[in-house]
Amino acid sequence: MPPIPLRFLKSATRVDDLPESDREVAVVGRSNVGKSSLINAFANRTRLAHTSKTPGRTQLINIFEVEPGVTVVDLPGYGYAKVPNRVKQDWGQMIEGYLLHRDCLQMVMVLVDGEIGPTKLDVQMLDWLRSNEIPHQVIATKSDKVKSSKKPKRRIELSEGCNLEPGDIVWVSASKGIGIDRLQDLIWSWLAP
Ligand code: GDP
Numbered sequence: 001m002p003p004i005p006l007r008f009l010k011s012a013t014r015v016d017d018l019p020e021s022d023r024e025v026a027v028v029g030r031s032n033v034g035k036s037s038l039i040n041a042f043a044n045r046t047r048l049a050h051t052s053k054t055p056g057r058t059q060l061i062n063i064f065e066v067e068p069g070v071t072v073v074d075l076p077g078y079g080y081a082k083v084p085n086r087v088k089q090d091w092g093q094m095i096e097g098y099l100l101h102r103d104c105l106q107m108v109m110v111l112v113d114g115e116i117g118p119t120k121l122d123v124q125m126l127d128w129l130r131s132n133e134i135p136h137q138v139i140a141t142k143s144d145k146v147k148s149s150k151k152p153k154r155r156i157e158l159s160e161g162c163n164l165e166p167g168d169i170v171w172v173s174a175s176k177g178i179g180i181d182r183l184q185d186l187i188w189s190w191l192a193p
Contacts, residue, residue, distance in 0.1 A: 003044035022069035029111030031077035037174035114140035
């Protein structure tokens, strides 16, 4: 299947400001996990989603259109160490509100750093998604950073940390283009009517 042809629609600070959609997938993960790079990779674009140079400054929900009524949402990254707890709570509430109430949501892609993940916050996010029965797919990023000799062990570690089987996880590298074709196929299947 071809890349996901994303067109930027808008950024919103509130869930209520998102345009209506029929079918949507969302991408979430802690800051620096490689979310912007991955969105650019599966859209086959270079600067559609902006890689974050100033962590924590703008916390926006970005929405992209694939075709009318079919959308991809980039949720703000969680887990910046340097922001006050009150701000963290606001982000949490915004993300949770979106995930619980967006009726058109088909799938949440949960990005986990393939080299160092899952973090405590990733595990919290996965537990929360499970307890709320929200469909989600774990995607391990930066697979190129794991040495070939360490890959089998890392795959098991990461999946166990997520309470999943190794085969449940999609491994990708945005910088080397590994696993992107398969991810594109999955995204098309989640967005299909
Ligand atoms: P975001 O904060 O989750 O949007 O993450 P970014 O896409 O901005 O990436 C964070 C950092 O990880 C940047 O320095 C990227 O160059 C790097 N990065 C992202 N994807 C990959 C990858 O597949 N492989 C490697 N080696 N580095 C990556």
